[in-house]
Amino acid sequence: GQSLEQPSEVTAVEGAIVQINCTYQTSGFYGLSWYQQHDGGAPTFLSYNALDGLEETGRFSSFLSRSDSYGYLLLQELQMKDSASYFCAVKVNGQNFVFGPGTRLSVLP
Amino acid sequence: EAQVTQNPRYLITVTGKKLTVTCSQNMNHEYMSWYRQDPGLGLRQIYYSMNVEVTDKGDVPEGYKVSRKEKRNFPLILESPSPNQTSLYFCASSNGGSPYEQYFGPGTRLTVT
Numbered sequence: 778g779q780s781l782e783q784p785s786e787v788t789a790v791e792g793a794i795v796q797i798n799c800t801y802q803t804s805g806f807y808g809l810s811w812y813q814q815h816d817g818g819a820p821t822f823l824s825y826n827a828l829d830g831l832e833e834t835g836r837f838s839s840f841l842s843r844s845d846s847y848g849y850l851l852l853q854e855l856q857m858k859d860s861a862s863y864f865c866a867v868k869v870n871g872q873n874f875v876f877g878p879g880t881r882l883s884v885l886p
Numbered sequence: 887e888a889q890v891t892q893n894p895r896y897l898i899t900v901t902g903k904k905l906t907v908t909c910s911q912n913m914n915h916e917y918m919s920w921y922r923q924d925p926g927l928g929l930r931q932i933y934y935s936m937n938v939e940v941t942d943k944g945d946v947p948e949g950y951k952v953s954r955k956e957k958r959n960f961p962l963i964l965e966s967p968s969p970n971q972t973s974l975y976f977c978a979s980s981n982g983g984s985p986y987e988q989y990f991g992p993g994t995r996l997t998v999t
Binding site: 779781808810812818819820821822825827864866868871872873874875876877878879 | 917919921926927928929930931934935936942944945976978980985986987988989990991992993
């Protein structure tokens with residue numbers, strides 16, 4: 778079977794740093810990607826890691842440890858507009874993706 | 887404007903009445919996928935296509951069909967919809983050089999009564 782685990786909810790204040798973890802158990806692994814989805818909207822791509830280590834894209838960074846089957850998304854200098862759901866997704870093979878259940882981030886003033 | 891479009895955006899239908907949800911992208915992407923999203927379950931891939939006439943099952947293909955006759959279009963067909971197919975459906979596309987960077991359509995909310 779395939780499973781990805783993420784915390785269901787995270788709350789933080791404006792200006793803070795928050796980390797959203799993702800652990801996975803999948804039949805194959807080609808990389809881990811992250812998506813943001815605002816209420817009523819479509820998912821939008823944030824970042825991906827195919828190799829171990831940290832990838833930085835502006836205020837967002839993503840980390841992967843393949844030996845631990847673990848990754849995280851780091852959001853810095855949180856803004857109100859970052860309130861959304863965040864999904865990790867594993868590329869299992871070909872173009873087959875398995876998504877996690879999502880983490881709802883609430884940013885408080 | 888680069889985009890993925892889906893039609894219809896909202897659909898209410900009855901059990902057993904065949905329907906098609908269209909998906910089109912104008913980015914010349916090789917890869918296209920269909921997902922369904924249900925509360926607490928995230929997105930689950932139904933089918934994907936890596937090129938024209940090349941399609942493969944995702945994790946929840948039962949009750950769905952797809953076709954890829956043209957590069958830009960990837961329709962989702964429900965030949966005999968059932969209430970458990972009530973969901974929010976997303977089409978997505980990506981190019982071969984950046985397969986992880988999927989561009990999603992606006993979604994189609996389907997209700998089957």
